[in-house]
Structures are given as structure tokens and as C-alpha cells.
């Protein structure tokens with residue numbers, strides 16, 4: 001049987017737009033089935049691929065069950081929803097969007113509680129005074145249990161909350177919360193503060209591969225092609241082709257590489273073309289002018305394909 005490669009991508013929420021842009025940059029055009037409610041699609045020009053449009057949380061559980069080969073989801077969800085993630089999935093690449101911290105936050109009015117150790121200290125007295133233990137509102141149940149155990153906080157109860165978690169302390173349904181935050185605006189609006197050592201995880205969206213999925217020949221070949229495009233786009237984005245005419249000694253070339261990470265790609269007469277990390281291209285240009293170049297150009301590249309495909313190499317090593 002030819003089992004297609006299933007790629008799961010967010011169909012709603014914070015990650016959707018950025019995930020679409022990520023695939024588009026890599027030259028992978030996602031097409032969606034007829035109705036707007038159809039959650040299945042394809043990638044233009046790639047036969048062995050089926051795309052599933054799902055929520056980030058559903059993507060995570062399908063990766064764990066091996067019902068999708070690739071998925072885009074937040075690391076926070078991977079750590080929360082998958083027991084022993086290292087054996088079930090591979091985080092192939094952080095994607096630079098969907099940044100959010102999972103944090104422990106308490107009412108600002110709790111002036112004696114600044115750090116996790118203070119929380120451990122008040123937990124016992126809290127029961128004596130209030131006749132019950134601390135209540136923590138969260139949807140990150142497993143993450144909370146692990147983190148509280150590491151910090152010696154034992155006497156508490158979790159109140160599961162799937163929405164408007166930040167409102168729970170003011171509403172009286174919990175004493176503190178564990179939730180995700182980016183700007184901190186929602187916490188501030190609810191008069192909550194993050195404990196000093198209360199950042200549990202700095203999360204971002206990742207390209208995740210399932211180790212449990214059926215890796216047929218068809219799925220492998222499609223995965224190899226997709227990962228080579230993704231790697232080529234990433235290499236292009238992080239590289240500039242910098243060109244200048246000037247006399248170049250071996251010593252100058254060595255200095256360009258050592259100082260700016262710029263490697264000579266081609267030389268024609270006095271004109272040299274360097275492949276330079278994007279972040280160092282302006283400094284390299286300055287430096288080349290200092291060495292006698294009259295003008296320096298820097299050009300973007302669409303794709304840089306390399307014979308070795310490190311992303312695929314890593315995945316292939318794990319799926320055997």
C-alpha cells in the first residue's frame with residue numbers, strides 16, 4: 001500500500017497565518033479541498049502528500065499517535081500533551097513564530113510571594129488559614145505537576161480551565177494560574193504577576209515529525225523533498241551574496257571568513273562573490289570598501305540547495 005505523507009497544519013488560531021507563510025516561503029503551496037470547511041488538502045505539484053488542517057492541539061495528539069507525519073505546533077503543547085516526547089516525535093526546526101512563555105502567575109496583591117520557594121512556604125499555612133489547599137487554574141495540567149514537583153510545592157489542587165484562565169483568581173475559582181503569555185497584557189489586566197523563577201517553558205512553533213507514523217517509501221520520498229525545500233529557503237534567507245571588485249590576498253580572504261563568516265563563492269578577474277551570513281553582510285560591505293572596493297552589492301537568493309540535507313538526515317536517522 002502506498003501510504004501518503006500527512007502534513008498537519010494549523011487551521012485556526014495564532015499559528016495559522018504564520019504557518020501558511022512558512023510553507024509559501026519554502027515554495028510549498030498548500031491547496032485546500034472544496035468547501036472552506038473541508039479540512040483536507042494537498043501541496044501543489046507533490047503527489048504523495050495529504051494536508052490536514054487542524055487545531056494546534058489536535059495536530060500534537062495526531063503526531064503522538066502517528067496519524068500525521070509532519071505537523072506545525074507549539075512546543076508548549078508537545079511538552080503538555082505527549083508523555084515521553086523524545087520517543088514519539090522529533091522537533092525538527094524551531095520556526096521563529098508563535099513565541100509564548102508558559103508561566104506561573106499569582107495575584108499582584110500577594111506581596112510575600114515572589115518566587116516558587118515562597119509558594120512552597122505558604123502552601124501549608126494556606127490550608128490552616130483557608131481550610132483548603134492552593135488551587136491552580138490551568139490547561140497545562142501535566143506541565144504544572146512536573147514543575148511544581150521540581151520546586152517542592154505539594155499541597156495544591158488543579159482546577160482545569162480551558163479558557164479565560166487569567167480571570168480565575170478574581171472570580172474566586174482559583175488562587176493562581178499556569179498559562180501562556182506573550183506580551184503580558186492579559187496578566188496585567190487581571191492584576192497577576194509572573195513569579196521570578198516561574199517561567200516554565202519558552203515556547204515557539206516547531207516543525208515536528210512523528211516517529212510513530214507509518215513511514216512508507218512514498219512518505220519518505222515526499223518528506224525528503226519537502227525538507228530539502230525548507231532547508232533551501234532557510235539557507236537562502238540567512239545568506240546574502242556579496243559582490244565587490246578589489247584585489248584579494250589569501251590573507252584578506254581568511255580575514256573575511258574569520259570575521260564575518262563570509263566564504264568566497266566565485267572569482268572572476270578582480271570581482272569576488274562571497275556567501276555571507278545575512279546578519280554580517282552590511283559589516284562585510286563596509287570592510288570591503290575599507291580594503292579598496294569602490295562599490296559593494298548584496299543580493300538576496302531565492303533558494304540555496306545543498307547536496308547534503310541535514311534536516312532529512314536527522315529524521316532519516318530516527319525513523320530507521
Ligand SMILES: Nc1ncnc2c1ncn2[C@@H]1O[C@H](COP(=O)(O)OP(=O)(O)OP(=O)(O)O)[C@@H](O)[C@H]1O
Nearest residue numbers: 012013014015055056074076077098099100180182
Ligand atoms: N498569545 C500568544 N502569542 C503567540 N503564540 C501563542 C499565543 N497563545 C498561544 N500561542 C501558541 O499557539 C498555540 C495555539 O494557541 P491558540 O490560542 O492559537 O490555539 P487555538 O487554536 O485558539 O486553541 P485554543 O482554543 O485552545 O486556544 C499555543 O499552544 C502556543 O504555542
Ligand SMILES: O=P(O)(O)OC[C@H]1O[C@H](OP(=O)(O)OP(=O)(O)O)[C@H](O)[C@@H]1O
Nearest residue numbers: 163164179180181182183184185186187
Ligand atoms: O500575554 P498576552 O499577549 O496577553 O497573551 C496571552 C493570551 O493569549 C492567549 O489567548 P488567546 O488570545 O489565544 O485566546 P484563547 O484563550 O481564547 O485561546 C493565551 O491563552 C492568553 O490568554
Ligand SMILES: [Mg+2]
Nearest residue numbers: 013014163180
Ligand atoms: Mg488561544
